[in-house]
Amino acid sequence: GQNIDQPTEMTATEGAIVQINCTYQTSGFNGLFWYQQHAGEAPTFLSYNVLDGLEEKGRFSSFLSRSKGYSYLLLKELQMKDSASYLCAVRALTNAGKSTFGDGTTLTVKP
Amino acid sequence: DTGVSQDPRHKITKRGQNVTFRCDPISEHNRLYWYRQTLGQGPEFLTYFQNEAQLEKSRLLSDRFSAERPKGSFSTLEIQRTEQGDSAMYLCASSSRGDAYGYTFGSGTRLTVV
Numbered sequence: 001g002q003n004i005d006q007p008t009e010m011t012a013t014e015g016a017i018v019q020i021n022c023t024y025q026t027s028g029f030n031g032l033f034w035y036q037q038h039a040g041e042a043p044t045f046l047s048y049n050v051l052d053g054l055e056e057k058g059r060f061s062s063f064l065s066r067s068k069g070y071s072y073l074l075l076k077e078l079q080m081k082d083s084a085s086y087l088c089a090v091r092a093l094t095n096a097g098k099s100t101f102g103d104g105t106t107l108t109v110k111p
Numbered sequence: 112d113t114g115v116s117q118d119p120r121h122k123i124t125k126r127g128q129n130v131t132f133r134c135d136p137i138s139e140h141n142r143l144y145w146y147r148q149t150l151g152q153g154p155e156f157l158t159y160f161q162n163e164a165q166l167e168k169s170r171l172l173s174d175r176f177s178a179e180r181p182k183g184s185f186s187t188l189e190i191q192r193t194e195q196g197d198s199a200m201y202l203c204a205s206s207s208r209g210d211a212y213g214y215t216f217g218s219g220t221r222l223t224v225v
Contacts, residue, residue, distance in 0.1 A: 004153075031211075033213045033214075035213065035214075041218070042202060042216035042217060042218050042219050043154065043202075043214075043216050044216070045212060045213035045214065045215070048211045048212065048213055050211075087153050087154075089153075089213075097142055097159070097206060098144070098156055098159055098167060099156075099213075099214070100156065101146075101153030101154045101155075102153050103151065103152050103153045104151075104152075104153050
């Protein structure tokens with residue numbers, strides 16, 4: 001099975017940097033995804049890591065350490081619109097692409 | 112392509128009634144997933160199709176739930192004899208084999224069982 005842990009809530013200030021952590025346990029690893037979900041809306045894809053290291057995409061970066069079962073999502077130059085839930089999802093080596101999601105981290109950006 | 116479409120957006124039903132939801136994935140995506148999400152939780156896997164074949168179904172899913180994907184295009188999810196615990200957002204997602212881009216989700220169907 002898979003177990004995914006991420007903080008329930010975080011608060012940060014507009015213009016700042018925030019790091020959202022995710023730890024996971026899985027019997028076989030085949031990729032980690034981050035999704036953004038605004039209240040009442042569907043999740044949207046942000047990033048994908050399958051090898052160790054940092055993937056940068058504009059204001060968002062995602063890091064993976066497979067040996068530690070650890071990832072983080074880094075958001076820079078925070079904007080009010082970044083207030084949302086951030087979901088960490090792990091794809092197992094089996095199950096042909098099925099991802100298991102954490103419960104999400106609700107980020108509140110304050111002025 | 113307009114993305115993943117789900118219908119209806121909202122459904123209120125009485126306990127014991129049957130409901131059916133529809134999902135139209137992105138046309139070139141051969142993989143289709145159904146997830147269920149309740150407030151404060153992440154999406155929970157229900158079932159998965161590759162083309163028209165249903166390759167996996169969650170053990171959490173009771174026999175009241177059934178899904179189809181005839182001809183590998185749209186999919187339907189039916190819940191029979193609904194219970195209040197079935198109230199949730201039902202999300203459909205699709206992806207292609209080169210899924211470094213993750214899932215594309217539809218807007219979901221919010222089911223309320225009264």
